[in-house]
Amino acid sequence: MIMPARPLIDPQGATPVYRQVADVLRRRIASGELPPNRPVPSETQLEAEFEIARGTARKAIAVLREDGLVVTIPGRGTFVNPVD
Amino acid sequence: MIMPARPLIDPQGATPVYRQVADVLRRRIASGELPPNRPVPSETQLEAEFEIARGTARKAIAVLREDGLVVTIPGRGTFVNPVD
DNA sequence: CTATATTTGTGCGTATGTATG
DNA sequence: ACATACATACGCACAAATATA
Numbered sequence: 001m002i003m004p005a006r007p008l009i010d011p012q013g014a015t016p017v018y019r020q021v022a023d024v025l026r027r028r029i030a031s032g033e034l035p036p037n038r039p040v041p042s043e044t045q046l047e048a049e050f051e052i053a054r055g056t057a058r059k060a061i062a063v064l065r066e067d068g069l070v071v072t073i074p075g076r077g078t079f080v081n082p083v084d
Numbered sequence: 085m086i087m088p089a090r091p092l093i094d095p096q097g098a099t100p101v102y103r104q105v106a107d108v109l110r111r112r113i114a115s116g117e118l119p120p121n122r123p124v125p126s127e128t129q130l131e132a133e134f135e136i137a138r139g140t141a142r143k144a145i146a147v148l149r150e151d152g153l154v155v156t157i158p159g160r161g162t163f164v165n166p167v168d
Numbered sequence: 169c170t171a172t173a174t175t176t177g178t179g180c181g182t183a184t185g186t187a188t189g
Numbered sequence: 190a191c192a193t194a195c196a197t198a199c200g201c202a203c204a205a206a207t208a209t210a
Contacts, residue, residue: 016193042178053195058180074179075203100197126175137199142176158176159206 009050018059021050025060029069029080036082040070093134105134105144113153113164120166124154 009020025041028034041049046057061078064070072078093104109125112118125133130141145162148154156162 011194018193044178055196056194059193061179072179073204075177076205077178095198102197128175139200140198143197156176157207159174159208161175161207 009052017050017052018056019063021046021052021056021060022063024050025064026067026069029064034080036080039077039079040064042077093136101134101136102140102143103147105130105136105141106147108134109144109148110151110153113148118164120164123161123163124148126161 008024009017011017013020015023025034034040040061043054043057043061046052046060047054050057052060061070061072065072065078069081070078071081092108093101095101097104099107109118118124124145127138127141127145130136130144131138134141145154145156149156149162152167153165154162155165
């Protein structure tokens with residue numbers, strides 16, 4: 001039996017896992033679940049929640065950063081952008 | 085001369101270094117060498133003792149924390165759980 | 169109150185090895 | 190060959206919490 005340990009992610013899907021994770025976070029930002037100036041889950045937390053490798057978590061965050069949705073502050077974390 | 089700088093750890097072994105370190109600490113807890121409410125060696129100390137990277141030390145501690153053997157307090161340290 | 173040291177938290181960058189599509 | 194992903198491990202820097210001088 002294959003356990004669907006990752007409800008929101010489809011590892012077999014056409015879109016890469018890191019994009020799927022980025023999309024989930026994007027939705028949380030859009031919905032207000034992750035409000036401006038609040039930290040996005042850390043790489044470690046993303047690892048645990050989505051059961052992904054650290055590199056994949058970082059890649060997901062990088063997507064949001066490139067889209068200007070979040071800003072990363074070294075040593076502190078990644079935060080939802082107040083602008084927009 | 086090859087220095088056996090890591091007596092208790094085998095970097096080439098089948099089990100990951102962070103698990104081996106966790107096992108060493110687990111034994112120290114079980115034996116009473118690390119009694120309840122006493123601090124486990126800090127990440128820096130584990131780095132020095134086992135000659136590992138800090139990330140590896142953190143992962144070893146994380147294993148013990150997931151097993152409920154220790155509790156970590158930011159800014160203070162990680163302590164052997166009194167329960168059990 | 170300030171300053172310093174210690175410890176944990178977080179992130180960045182890199183590297184190696186394995187596996188899959 | 191290449192991209193994706195996982196797992197492991199190294200090293201470095203900055204931030205925050207705590208404790209102490």
